Amino acid sequence: MTIKMEADIVVAGGGPAGLCAAVAAGRSGKKTVLVERYGFVGGMTSAALVYPWMTFHTLEGKQVIAGLAQEIVDRLQERGASPGHMRDTVGFTRTLTPFKLEEFQVLAVDMLEEAGVQVLFHSFVEQAHVEDGQIKSLTLATKSGPIQLEGKAFVDTTGDADVAFLAGVPCLKGREGDGKTQPMTLKFRMRGVDLAKVKAYMLEHPEEFYKRTPVGELPDLELTGVCGFYKHWKDAALPINRDQVLFFAGPGDDEVLVNTTRVQGLDGTDVEQLSAAEAQGRRQALQVAQFMKRHLPGFEKASISQIGAQIGVRESRRIDGVYVLETEDVVSGRRFADVIARSGYPIDVHDPTGQGVKSEWVRGDGAYDIPYRSLVARGVGNLLAAGRCISTSHEALGTTRLTPSCMSTGQAAGTAAALALDTGASLVDLDVARLQSILRDNGAILN
Template identity: 55%
Template sequence: MNKQYDVVIVGGGPAGINAAIAAGRMNVTVLLVERYGFLGGMSTAAMVYPWMTFHDYKGRQVIKGIAEEIVGRLQEQGASPGHLRDTIGFVRTVTPYKQEEYKLLALEMAKEAGVDILLHSFVDEVKVSGNSIESIVLSTKSGRMTIEGKTFIDCTGDGDLCHLAGAKMQVGRVDDGLTQPMTMKFRMNGVDLDAVKKYMIDHPDEFYSKSLIEEIKSGVHPLTVVQGFYPQWKKAGLPINRDHVLFFTGPGEDEVLINCSRVQGYDGTKAEDLTKAEFEGRKQVFMLAEFFKEYVPGFEKAGIASIAPQIGVRETRRILGEYVLTAEDVTNGTKFEDRIAMSAYPIDIHDPKKDYVTFAEVGGDGTFDIPYRCLLPKEIENVLAAGRCISTTHEAFATTRLTPSAMATGQAAGTAASIAVKEGVRPKDINISSLQKILKDNDVILD
């Protein structure tokens, strides 16, 4: 491994993986740094499953590129069925996948692109000269290590790199700084999904109003997502601040991913808060498992198959960029001249204090653009952000935080960083048209 690179990417989640592959394919030297012993970020460490959504409500695919290539290769391995209809009707599609296969595939694709990878490494210091990062210092098992780079990309999710470099950051809501709650996800197996489907067909009024009950009954679409069991949840009276059950089927035939825990009031950038959240989240998991076995038809013989290695963190820091994407941009379906990605996921805010979710649909033609300026922190000139920590408001963040969007902004950032290195300019000074042409040629920007 070298100690000097053209592009240094911190964070090996969906954004970092796609950024690294994109940059490597541009024939520059690339290092991808990840704190865990595997890649995948929240998709693997927190078992965020499935990926949603690659399509708008009409079924038009709006996110492709390396993200779609990953889905295709997982399909070839039998590790994903591809894009399936969301059977609660919240979005158009969901994309199930097997996380262990994804961990390996991400490593393989990065290696194929010529990327150097350093796992078990945590960035704890950033050395800045003027308005540029000169190097980062990693804490590793073999001691501290200094890595120099020409251009850096923050794919940490929490904006750690930009924060340590002194960039201005935003956290949570404007009025109180509170962030969306965390969730400890877990899998249960031994689930009789036929019994679940039968109950849904017999009691449609107990489920989310947009649920595709008739399509499930006719077999047009396989059951992928269940939201409801409202009476059972109310009767149980669990001390968890939500009002319904939510779970996703697969990848095993008798397996589901439970997304029901809600851990509120903690700051995902503080070790003390994360420690408390992990403890509370795991207590909720066992409480929920007992609830499912006792109250939910089809779960009578089910048990816990696995619990996420870490709690899922929805929201922490975001950069204050050259442009801040707003809720109005989403609800108006705004188009930008410097767009580098598209999304069709609605605003989906899990309230930091209460038991409800605030929802707002994407306006216009059902998609909105993410502009390049959202990847550019104002103060630091040789760094880009991708994934969760791009420049948005708290409200707009509730859509851009989703995995397919993170993959798309990651590929855009990796491509832009490589162009900046080759042209010897700051990322903010690259030719946007040249960037967009490459992204169009690689199916990231779609007409």
């Protein structure tokens, strides 16, 4: 028997974007339901151990992301679960933000409950029912049997544009030309790491590390991230198609999060290929951990303490929306009249087939705008996207997919959905100036 439920706003996907979308919608007074496939909030942050959050600032240190994203950091700091924004010792960005995952998961649920949001964990979107260009309901697969969840407005924060795809919305996937996506990564944590020894080695051998590493400042900085060990990696000749080791310190004093495995050529929206990626990623994780313990200074007593519940997916489907954010929009620091979020994170595209990472930094004041039109789906009038599946090119996704940006687009989407219901306007014809005013009142930085 199918269970019937209804809401004003349905948010599908409980990652950071979905969290912020649902909280924003709930705080607006709308009956909001958040649908999440796992038994916890956090999406890739929780399931795939995406850590730390990067970045709330430009390379020069100007904060360009705030609002709900900053509230989450502030409340984690109050709980002793984050030191706040710290200097990125990899040098790729100005700052990064460490946090304790378990504390974040509890805080996220607290914020949803405070906003009056109903959360359906262990629920998977199976079908989208569309009539006259509007989603009427979603069918969820659950332990209780199928649920038919009706809504007036929907926000797709699944990361894979699952709702949009099921609703027949035009979608993009991968890079232009061959459709190949950025590689997936299975991340893992290690404890027992002597970070002081790692730092000492970096100071003695700066040539073995990323060219932007702030070596001159390193003696006075707490080590937060490391990219390099080029010689060690090359000599090991592991069957993993990348050219360096990347890991981030914390949150424990002897703990690191390793972001080094690389699974290429598989589609994160194909169940058989995703299954193969999970198996390949776990094999690689053990290989990398063994290599680090045997060959890297500071890892002699280290061991794996946690492996992600699932492989991290950088890129899959995204909507082909009213506006596709392009590479030049990002690197030129383009301003848009319908800006709903900003970001200072550079383009960061892990090569779908090669070893390297393509990087381009934002010119001008170091930040670019994300326009509202990139959240608006075509063909379905009551659907917005937020997070990793907004409308971008393959290259521009290399910056919008990062967690703080996802939080910002999530807040914008949840706020927009509520505003549309308040005013009776369609999402495509929404009063963006009014939306911007509400976002600013709630802490978002739009200029």
